[in-house]
Amino acid sequence: MPDxxxxxxxxxxxxxxxxxxxxxxxRLLAERGARVVAVDRRELDLQGAIKDLPAAAQALxxxxxxxxxxxxxxxxRAAVDKFGAIDVFYNNAGIEGDVAPITRYSLEAFRRxxxxxxxxxxxxxxxxxxxxxxxxxxxxxxxxxxAGLIGSPEVAVYSASKHxxxxxxxxxxxxxxxxxxxxxxxxxxxxxxxxLSAIIQGRNPxxxxxxxxxxxxxxxARRLGQASEVASIVAFLASDEASYVSGSAYTVxxxxxxx
Ligand SMILES: NC(=O)c1ccc[n+]([C@@H]2O[C@H](COP(=O)([O-])OP(=O)(O)OC[C@H]3O[C@@H](n4cnc5c(N)ncnc54)[C@H](O)[C@@H]3O)[C@@H](O)[C@H]2O)c1
Numbered sequence: 541m542p543d544x545x546x547x548x549x550x551x552x553x554x555x556x557x558x559x560x561x562x563x564x565x566x567r568l569l570a571e572r573g574a575r576v577v578a579v580d581r582r583e584l585d586l587q588g589a590i591k592d593l594p595a596a597a598q599a600l601x602x603x604x605x606x607x608x609x610x611x612x613x614x615x616x617r618a619a620v621d622k623f624g625a626i627d628v629f630y631n632n633a634g635i636e637g638d639v640a641p642i643t644r645y646s647l648e649a650f651r652r653x654x655x656x657x658x659x660x661x662x663x664x665x666x667x668x669x670x671x672x673x674x675x676x677x678x679x680x681x682x683x684x685x686x687a688g689l690i691g692s693p694e695v696a697v698y699s700a701s702k703h704x705x706x707x708x709x710x711x712x713x714x715x716x717x718x719x720x721x722x723x724x725x726x727x728x729x730x731x732x733x734x735x736l737s738a739i740i741q742g743r744n745p746x747x748x749x750x751x752x753x754x755x756x757x758x759x760x761a762r763r764l765g766q767a768s769e770v771a772s773i774v775a776f777l778a779s780d781e782a783s784y785v786s787g788s789a790y791t792v793x794x795x796x797x798x799x
Contacts, residue, residue: 544780548573551623552778553615555606555664558585560733561683564767565630566590568775570597574628575617581633583604598623599613605659606633609667626671628778631664632683634701636735638704639694639742650697657701658708661799665712665723672721681777682709682725686793689727693744702727706789709710722786724777729793732764761794 552569556562557578566576566589576597580586583603590599604611611613619626637653661682672678687695688702705725713723719762723745730736756762770792776782777790791797 543782545776546573547628547775547779550778551591551619551625552576552630553579553617553629553668554627554630554632555578555579555604555621557601558582558589560735560768561728561731562630562632563589565598565632565771566593566597567773568768568771569597569628569778570594570628570785572775573599574777574778575623576600576625577615577622579604579606579615581781584700593790597697598766599627599704603725606663607655609663612663612667616671617735617777619695625675626668628676629664629668629672629678629680630774630778631661631680632682633660634683635702636698636739637697637720639739642696645697653697653701654704657698660706661705661708665708666671669712669716669721673716673719677720677783678722680712680721680723681774684709684725684727686727686791686797689791689797690723695739697790698752710787717786719745722777722782724776724782724785724788725791726770727789727793727797728765728770728790729772729791730759730764732766738765741784743751759794759796760798765792765794 554572558580570593576599588602594600602615604615635656668766684705685700685702688706692699709725
């Protein structure tokens, strides 16, 4: 019997692949048998992210800015040219933006966050969906956040952008409902990462780093999540094991949003 959690031979395109969560995810997808197209705007870090992947992943690195429609079309074309299909799309690139109350948030910084986190996700959907719809199969996973489910002071635009990602996810899932293309998103909570440190430090400028027990006190699991734990849900959603899952927003948050 085939193991439905395996991804053998599937082609997975991952944006934000040079980041903490993206790198953990390309590693797990490759371990499960996927071939990998890794996309990021940071070329050197991208090369570092793919260098230890198994040879069977046939990893292709594409440097692209997800906010530029031509570059998005180019990473999609590069994947199809090399592998002839896109089975899995992890639409993950994102930024936290500035950390400041709305009254002090610049319009320029606001637009930048929306550009990467919402326009970037929209463009990925716009260009990958035609490939998957033509194949009549595929799984798309967008990265939202628990900040897409609840408010988040001093990163209001980040929170707004992630609410938008959930809306895009559900709408895209409905647009694909009569096909074999599924669209879901993950909502990570507080993940041990550069981005989390930047937000916490931004809320306490000039102060000593916030102790870990203070950070985790509102998390029922009493610990931060690991990028590998987000990757596990992405790999599940990417697989045939999730064949009846579409339009969902999966929290990976140690219970943070349960109450
Ligand atoms: N770290 C967390 O605690 C956390 C929690 C919830 C959600 N998220 C989301 O998870 C995703 C990954 O976050 P991470 O923690 O790995 O952050 P990260 O900063 O380590 O990785 C993000 C990656 O996206 C890339 N990127 C940013 N803008 C880009 C652009 N315009 N074009 C191409 N690439 C671009 C960056 O170069 C970086 O490699 C993001 O969408 C983030 O909002 C993170």
